[in-house]
Amino acid sequence: MTKRLSNKRILLGVTGGIAAYKSAEICRRLQDEGAEIRTAMTSAAQKFITPLTLQALSRNPVHLDLLDAQTESAMGHIEVARWADLILIAPASADFISRLAQGRSDDLLTAICLAADCKVVVAPSMNRSMWEKNATQNNMGEIQKRKIKILNPDEGDQACGEVGVGRLMEVRNIVNALSEMFETHSLSGKQVLVTAGPTREAIDPVRYISNHSSGKQGYAIAEAAMEAGAAVTLISGPTNLPVPARVKIVNVESADEMLEKTLSIIESTDIFISVAAVADFKVESPASSKIKKTGELKLSLELSKTPDILLEISKLNGRKPFTVGFAAETENLIKNAEKKLREKDLDLIVANNVSDPTIGFNSDLNEVTVLGHQLHKTFPKSSKKTLARNLVVVIAEKCLDSISYG
Ligand SMILES: Cc1cc2nc3c(=O)[nH]c(=O)nc-3n(C[C@H](O)[C@H](O)[C@H](O)COP(=O)(O)O)c2cc1C
Missing domain, CATH: 3.40.50.1950 (Flavin prenyltransferase-like)
Incomplete structure (x- = not known):
């Protein structure tokens, strides 16, 4: 039960x-x-x-x-x-x-x-x-x-x-x-897709490039959306977190894989919330076997850009979901978030300052500003779970507005 x-x-x-x-x-x-x-x-x-x-x-x-x-x-x-x-x-x-x-x-x-x-x-x-x-x-x-x-x-x-x-x-x-x-009905009948966690970009079969994302904020949003009555799919990079009850999990490793899984269900998605800290670069040609230590003091890896999942979604023809992006920034938080909002044609962007060690990545706390059409709202420091519920309230309101006004 x-x-x-x-x-x-x-x-x-x-x-x-x-x-x-x-x-x-x-x-x-x-x-x-x-x-x-x-x-x-x-x-x-x-x-x-x-x-x-x-x-x-x-x-x-x-x-x-x-x-x-x-x-x-x-x-x-x-x-x-x-x-x-x-x-x-x-x-x-x-x-x-x-x-x-x-x-x-x-x-x-x-x-x-x-x-x-x-x-x-x-x-x-x-x-x-x-x-x-x-x-x-x-x-x-x-x-x-x-x-x-x-x-x-x-x-x-x-x-x-x-x-x-x-x-x-x-x-x-x-x-x-x-x-x-804990149960609201603000997202009843909605299909919500959340991405969370980091991605891992392989260097060889045992090593990878990744980032400090814990997945806590994304998992909390998936749970809050489920409590608001949505059917939630969570596409997650590697994390140590328990999957929230009644949330469908799809585990992935790399940015390519995250994009592929996202595209495979985006058509049936009403609201896409992209919380994952997707790696920006991957190793151009990962080695097929473990790279051995040699006498060399340096090793060069050639990196290439990973796909920009939000940009790919913004380019979709036909039915596009209500899309929410996250901007983890260390400087010029609002300016950079506004730029991302415009360039990726997002409905909302949630900006958080990851240079402050008491919030963001591994912390249980977060403090964010949500930007959108005629919206600039700052949520003070609180637990990621409380914040997730507050964000879901804003997302549900704005999503409903966007449906009413076409
Ligand atoms: C035996 C006994 C039972 C009490 N039962 C209640 C009670 O059920 N409800 C109530 O509001 N106060 C009750 N009181 C009074 C409170 O204990 C008292 O107002 C106390 O200051 C409450 O402090 P507190 O609100 O800081 O816990 C009772 C007092 C005694 C001596």
Whole structure:
């Protein structure tokens, strides 16, 4: 059975309510669906259940303090916020919700929520009277305005002996709601082709020319497109990454092979997203057997240009897919990306600065600017997965526009 949360990183925040014991079950059930879990607890939460429980279940240290030099690496709350694809606060106390509504950041969990660019989901749990109060309802209204998603409490028997609305939503319903949040339908019915990773250009049977591309951004985009309802084919150069569930993989090595496979399915493709870092040059005549070391101090390799896949696609007669290119640049980022956009007749180009070692190639983070017709949008530094989802939203919108306006 497909795990609905595979490859998803969820930060589970636990606050000081009687339902804190249910957070252990939430952790396990989210893991059953394939999610990777980290946890953070408020001081009050630690009076209800021990960090040891969540540490053992999540197999990760629990984040506890904002200002503790021993436990927090520098800017730890920012790192955790960037790490997460989604933050779930369950149970969320009335007090936590009020702090969230005020935009405070004087404890770790509120600081993480304030620093996060990913979706934040709050599952309140409290006595029915606390829930009904205007103060709580006003706070709920305030956080909803900020697109924080609420998993409303259930009605029923309460730990305090009362009956009413305030029980934490059933764990299985929380897990279902979270799984559905990753699925949008913005690309339903679309055939999407993504290329990812580096290519390898053979020197001889054991050596090759390649680049530092890890494939992480391309794989994340393939996964985000699949979650948006598309049928996705991923043509990938050599990487060490797991193939996202429900994505069709086609493995290739060289630029020539990547072009050949791309052309073989481009006719049936609605959206082509070219993320691969295709080598620009290949060895003109690779040796058929291993080149032996000789007394010579130098060896010359004659290189020739590899095919430009995006240019080949732009030259296609007839039905051309909505085409998105990536420009990995080390200088003149926007100027070079604009040039590529025009020359290769792209619908969109995503420019990223690969000279910054904290983003791009091997990093889990990225920061990009998307350029297109009347579009110049910069996405600040975030995880490649969060960025992939944001890019898919833009791609879906622009693709729809291009269909409406011919
Ligand atoms: C036994 C006990 C149970 C509590 N249960 C809840 C609860 O279910 N929901 C709630 O909002 N507050 C509850 N509280 C109050 C919170 O613990 C208190 O507001 C605390 O400041 C919350 O801190 P936190 O939001 O930083 O975790 C309870 C307090 C006690 C002593």
